[in-house]
Amino acid sequence: MSDHHPTGITRWLYTTNHKDIGSMYLWFSFIMFLIGGAMAMVIRAELYQPGLQFVQPEFFNQMTTMHGLIMVFGAVMPSMVGLANWLIPMMIGAPDMALPRMNNWSFWILPFAFTLLLSSFLMEGGAPNFGWTFYAPLSTTYGPPSTDFFILGVHMMGISSIMGAINVIVTVFNMRAPGMTLMKMPLFVWTWLITAFLLIMVMPVLAGTVTMMLTDRHFGTSFFDAAGGGDPVMFQHIFWFFGHPEVYIMILPAFGVVSEIIPAFSRKKLFGYSSMVYATASIALLSFIVWAHHMFAVGMPVAGELFFMIATMLIAVPTGVKVFNWVATMWQGSLTFETPMLFSIAFVILFTIGGFSGVMLAMAPVDFQYHDTYFVVAHFHYVLFPGAIFGTTAAVYYWLPKWTGKMYNETSGKIHFWLSMIFVNLTFFPMHFSGLAGMPRRIPDYNMMFADFNMWASIGAFGLGLTQVYFLVTIIMAIRGGKKADEKQWDGATGLEWDALPSPAPYHTFSTPPKVD
Amino acid sequence: MAIRRKLIAGIASSLSIMLSGAVQAVAEMNMRPGVTETSIEAYELHMLVVWVMVAISFVVFGAMFYSFIFHRKSKHPTPATFSHSTKMEIIWTTIPVLILIYLTIPAVSLLIKMEDASDPEMSIQITGSQWKWHYKYMDQDIEFFSNLATPREQFEDFNADGQTKGENYLLEVDNEMVIPINTKVRFLVTAEDVIHSWWVPEIAVKKDAIPGFINETWTNIPTPGTYRGQCTELCGKDHGFMPIVVKAVSKENFAKWVASKDAERLAAEEAAAVAVAASWDLDKLMALGKTAYDAKCAMCHQVDGSGVAGAFPALKGSVIATGPVAAHMTMVVDGSTGGMQAFGKQLSDAELAAVITYERNAWGNNTGDTVTPADIQAFKAGN
Numbered sequence: 019m020s021d022h023h024p025t026g027i028t029r030w031l032y033t034t035n036h037k038d039i040g041s042m043y044l045w046f047s048f049i050m051f052l053i054g055g056a057m058a059m060v061i062r063a064e065l066y067q068p069g070l071q072f073v074q075p076e077f078f079n080q081m082t083t084m085h086g087l088i089m090v091f092g093a094v095m096p097s098m099v100g101l102a103n104w105l106i107p108m109m110i111g112a113p114d115m116a117l118p119r120m121n122n123w124s125f126w127i128l129p130f131a132f133t134l135l136l137s138s139f140l141m142e143g144g145a146p147n148f149g150w151t152f153y154a155p156l157s158t159t160y161g162p163p164s165t166d167f168f169i170l171g172v173h174m175m176g177i178s179s180i181m182g183a184i185n186v187i188v189t190v191f192n193m194r195a196p197g198m199t200l201m202k203m204p205l206f207v208w209t210w211l212i213t214a215f216l217l218i219m220v221m222p223v224l225a226g227t228v229t230m231m232l233t234d235r236h237f238g239t240s241f242f243d244a245a246g247g248g249d250p251v252m253f254q255h256i257f258w259f260f261g262h263p264e265v266y267i268m269i270l271p272a273f274g275v276v277s278e279i280i281p282a283f284s285r286k287k288l289f290g291y292s293s294m295v296y297a298t299a300s301i302a303l304l305s306f307i308v309w310a311h312h313m314f315a316v317g318m319p320v321a322g323e324l325f326f327m328i329a330t331m332l333i334a335v336p337t338g339v340k341v342f343n344w345v346a347t348m349w350q351g352s353l354t355f356e357t358p359m360l361f362s363i364a365f366v367i368l369f370t371i372g373g374f375s376g377v378m379l380a381m382a383p384v385d386f387q388y389h390d391t392y393f394v395v396a397h398f399h400y401v402l403f404p405g406a407i408f409g410t411t412a413a414v415y416y417w418l419p420k421w422t423g424k425m426y427n428e429t430s431g432k433i434h435f436w437l438s439m440i441f442v443n444l445t446f447f448p449m450h451f452s453g454l455a456g457m458p459r460r461i462p463d464y465n466m467m468f469a470d471f472n473m474w475a476s477i478g479a480f481g482l483g484l485t486q487v488y489f490l491v492t493i494i495m496a497i498r499g500g501k502k503a504d505e506k507q508w509d510g511a512t513g514l515e516w517d518a519l520p521s522p523a524p525y526h527t528f529s530t531p532p533k534v535d
Numbered sequence: 536m537a538i539r540r541k542l543i544a545g546i547a548s549s550l551s552i553m554l555s556g557a558v559q560a561v562a563e564m565n566m567r568p569g570v571t572e573t574s575i576e577a578y579e580l581h582m583l584v585v586w587v588m589v590a591i592s593f594v595v596f597g598a599m600f601y602s603f604i605f606h607r608k609s610k611h612p613t614p615a616t617f618s619h620s621t622k623m624e625i626i627w628t629t630i631p632v633l634i635l636i637y638l639t640i641p642a643v644s645l646l647i648k649m650e651d652a653s654d655p656e657m658s659i660q661i662t663g664s665q666w667k668w669h670y671k672y673m674d675q676d677i678e679f680f681s682n683l684a685t686p687r688e689q690f691e692d693f694n695a696d697g698q699t700k701g702e703n704y705l706l707e708v709d710n711e712m713v714i715p716i717n718t719k720v721r722f723l724v725t726a727e728d729v730i731h732s733w734w735v736p737e738i739a740v741k742k743d744a745i746p747g748f749i750n751e752t753w754t755n756i757p758t759p760g761t762y763r764g765q766c767t768e769l770c771g772k773d774h775g776f777m778p779i780v781v782k783a784v785s786k787e788n789f790a791k792w793v794a795s796k797d798a799e800r801l802a803a804e805e806a807a808a809v810a811v812a813a814s815w816d817l818d819k820l821m822a823l824g825k826t827a828y829d830a831k832c833a834m835c836h837q838v839d840g841s842g843v844a845g846a847f848p849a850l851k852g853s854v855i856a857t858g859p860v861a862a863h864m865t866m867v868v869d870g871s872t873g874g875m876q877a878f879g880k881q882l883s884d885a886e887l888a889a890v891i892t893y894e895r896n897a898w899g900n901n902t903g904d905t906v907t908p909a910d911i912q913a914f915k916a917g918n
Contacts, residue, residue, distance in 0.1 A: 068690075068700060068704065069689075069690050069691075069692035069700065070690050070691055070692055071692045075772045075773060075774075075775065075776075076772050076843065076846070079769070079771070079772065079774075141845065142844045142845035143843075143844055143845015143846050144845065144846075147771075147772075148769065148771075149769045153729075153730055153768075153769070155728070155729050155730075155746065156729040156730065156769065156770065156771060159728075159729075159872070159873070159874060160728065160729055160771060160874050162845045162846055163845050164845075243747075244745075244746055244747020244748060245747060245872070249747075249748070250730060250745055250746060250747070250748075251745060251748070284606075284614065285608075285614040286614040286615060286616070286618070287616075287618035288618065289617075289618050289619065289620075290618070290619055290620075290624055291618070291619075293624055315732055315741050315742055315743045315767075315768075316743045316745065316750075317724075317742060317743060317745070317748070317750035317751070320646065320647060320650045323646060323650070324643060324646065327639075327642065327643075327646070328639060331635045331638070331639060332635070334631055334635060335628060335631050335632055335635070338627065338628075338631045339624070339627065339628060341595060342595070342623075342627040345595060345598050345599050345602070346620075346623065347618075348599065348602040348603075348606065349598065349602050349606065349615075350602075350606055350611065350614065350615035350617075351602070351606050351611070351614045351615070352606065352607075352608045352611050352612055352613065352614040353602065353603065353606050353607045353608060353611075354607070354608045355603075355607075363599070363603075366599070367596060367599070370592070370595065370596075371592070374588040374591070374592065377584065377588065377635075377638075378581070378584050378585070378588070381580065381584065381638065381642045382642065382646050383573075383576075383577055383580060383642055383645040383646040383649055384577050384580050384581045384584070384642075386577070386649070386739060386740070386741045387566055387577055387578075387581065387736060387739055387741070389741060389767065390732060390734075390741075390767040390768060391767065451563075451564035451565075454564065454565050454566045455563055455564060455565070455566075455567075456567070456736045456764070456765075458734070458765050458766070458767040458775075459767075460769045460774060460775075461765070461774060461775030462775050463690050463705060463775050463776075464705065464775070465703070465704050465705050465706050466700060466702075466704060467563060471564070
């Protein structure tokens with residue numbers, strides 16, 4: 019009875035079911051991941067050796083811009099919303115999200131937003147070519163005509179994100195099962211709750227930024243044009259006021275994921291649950307007062323540089339607490355290394371490396387040497403690929419048995435892990451070196467002294483790209499013909515979704531709330 | 536015994552060769568210390584943070600790998616039950632704070648030193664534009680543009696004609712910035728169109744060039760030499776093709792260079808006067824115009840005047856190139872807010888006249904108009 023659901027295309031178009039919507043978000047984000055990845059392949063092919071071999075500089079700039087936009091807004095963010103949809107109601111014992119109709123809408127905006135954005139490749143002047151940070155005046159006075167489609171696309175994604183965030187907050191505050199107090203919630207729910215607040219705070223700021231661009235472009239205003247009394251640097255302040263919390267929007271849910279998986283495979287409770295909650299909240303609060311560390315070279319007063327430098331370095335403290343707590347969770351546990359655990363461990367190690375380069379970048383006087391070089395590219399790919407994307411991947415392997423009732427092939431999972439692990443490092447570690455040696459980012463061609471590391475990075479990137487296709491095959495094989503999963507597939511797993519629900523989880527769950535002691 | 540000794544010696548020598556190779560590789564993969572006081576201090580701070588981070592990673596990853604080996608299920612079947620320790624949590628909050636304070640102290644003092652551009656001995660205004668740099672010496676009567684000197688044939692490998700790339704491929708310019716050693720030189724950095732960023736790693740100077748604003752930075756180079764850098768802020772199509780070269784020379788050689796630049800300027804002024812007086816016919820203008828157009832204009836508007844749709848307007852049959860001459864002169868000499876650069880200073884009057892004439896008559900525009908250097912001079916005087 020509880021498994022009855024509509025069929026055909028209308029099931030997906032009209033659905034208000036959090037599980038259907040979660041699946042659609044996840045598939046959508048994977049498609050975007052492959053599209054954005056294909057653009058990365060073009061970039062790495064061009065950078066494989068010095069000289070221009072495949073694409074013209076104009077098109078190269080469109081590739082870097084669209085790769086960034088698609089990965090940030092199309093791949094990473096929707097994948098996290100997909101996980102939230104699937105997991106939050108099951109974890110807190112709710113029958114669905116609080117605002118199911120809005121949930122449907124926030125998903126269905128996305129395919130249209132990204133069709134709009136991708137259609138810009140077919141327009142005169144090509145796709146946006148000013149980098150995913152779209153600094154004015156390159157994106158205003160000098161932007162191609164498709165910039166207006168980009169602006170509309172960003173507005174649509176923003177509306178989708180804000181609605182998704184409202185849904186999470188309302189669900190968490192109102193739909194918890196009796197006895198599920200805030201401090202009993204799984205950490206994944208906590209990290210998403212905090213992420214949702216970040217989204218509500220900063221997505222409107224992004225909307226304001228692109229609206230000011232629009233009026234600068236077409237209605238004669240000069241927000242970002244010094245000739246009319248505006249200031250191009252103000253663009254960067256406003257953009258990064260959105261942009262820095264955005265970084266945490268992408269990573270905090272992944273923190274939540276590994277905080278579920280590491281205890282499960284250590285067969286030991288998460289160490290320092292409450293300090294994890296407080297650390298997440300402090301990271302989120304600090305993220306609002308560090309934005310100008312992206313702008314040390316714009317000519318800020320020394321006092322401003324000092325403030326942003328010190329505030330940024332402070333973030334290392336709560337982030338360190340999280341890493342230490344994960345290590346302490348494993349300490350004296352009883353560890354096994356199934357695929358989700360392998361991805362989570364790699365997450366902790368490689369994200370920490372990204373954190374180290376983050377501390378280096380925070381130090382303004384040396385940042386002048388790192389800023390806008392490949393060192394920065396290495397840094398943020400370390401926190402995004404083995405960070406956010408490994409986090410999502412770990413979550414897919416961990417919860418797939420619960421979602422589909424089918425187990426993936428453990429050998430395939432491990433092959434996927436080890437190939438990803440090798441190639442992600444081969445791709446992004448050499449970028450530290452080329453950056454330190456002086457290679458600026460976003461250039462289509464370079465001097466011979468950077469040739470070796472670029473060749474390694476390109477080879478790694480091709481391998482990494484193919485490995486993700488293998489991931490797709492592994493998951494489809496599991497869904498089509500995987501072994502039947504147990505209700506509690508992992509012996510160390512805890513939480514309502516494992517203890518109170520069968521595998522696969524029925525279409526409607528917790529129509530009557532479970533009892534939580 | 537002797538054989539063994541030989542063997543050891545052999546291994547040692549091959550090891551030392553490998554090591555020296557490794558050291559060389561390290562030099563290419565790390566930040567260069569550079570030549571100025573601040574660049575060396577920045578390098579030292581960089582190395583300090585690197586080693587602190589390496590030390591922390593040994594502790595953290597060490598503990599993790601210890602767990603992987605000794606706390607795996609086969610070795611450690613019963614997990615411990617602790618999930619909390621206030622003492623440990625206080626320790627691992629305090630230690631990072633102390634480490635950060637330890638790193639902040641040298642960073643603060645270096646930052647304050649780097650940002651103190653007061654009491655300069657000379658000043659140079661640096662202006663970025665798509666995709667070149669302009670240097671104006673405020674204390675001398677010298678100003679010039681600095682363009683990429685690497686020929687296009689070297690980087691356009693599409694046809695695989697295999698032109699070899701030189702040692703300073705993409706890092707060489709036609710006119711270097713020349714500055715004297717042991718002199719505090721202030722740079723006033725700005726831009727004409729979009730944001731650029733002026734970076735020379737070996738003197739640890741990176742400052743954004745922002746249109747409408749002037750940023751200040753400085754250097755004081757103790758050793759003569761040639762130091763190369765690049766634009767580091769995405770500034771459009773040819774962002775990767777606007778290098779920076781700074782040549783530091785002794786004070787005497789700098790004085791000689793200033794004198795030679797003065798002579799150059801006088802010669803140019805004379806040439807301009809000769810050009811105005813000379814007689815110009817359409818063929819002569821078209822020949823010079825084609826050369827100047829291909830060098831300065833074709834990058835955007837293309838050799839055949841077709842432009843790039845959506846970015847750079849076509850000149851073939853365009854309203855400007857076939858309409859009134861005055862509007863055409865305004866566009867080329869003064870530029871436009873829509874993105875056209877001002878070429879009034881980048882080209883000589885003769886070249887400006889020739890380019891405008893060329894654009895009005897090439898590619899079937901056939902207006903029959905000629906613009907002479909004298910016309911340009913009159914136009915500039917009327918501005």
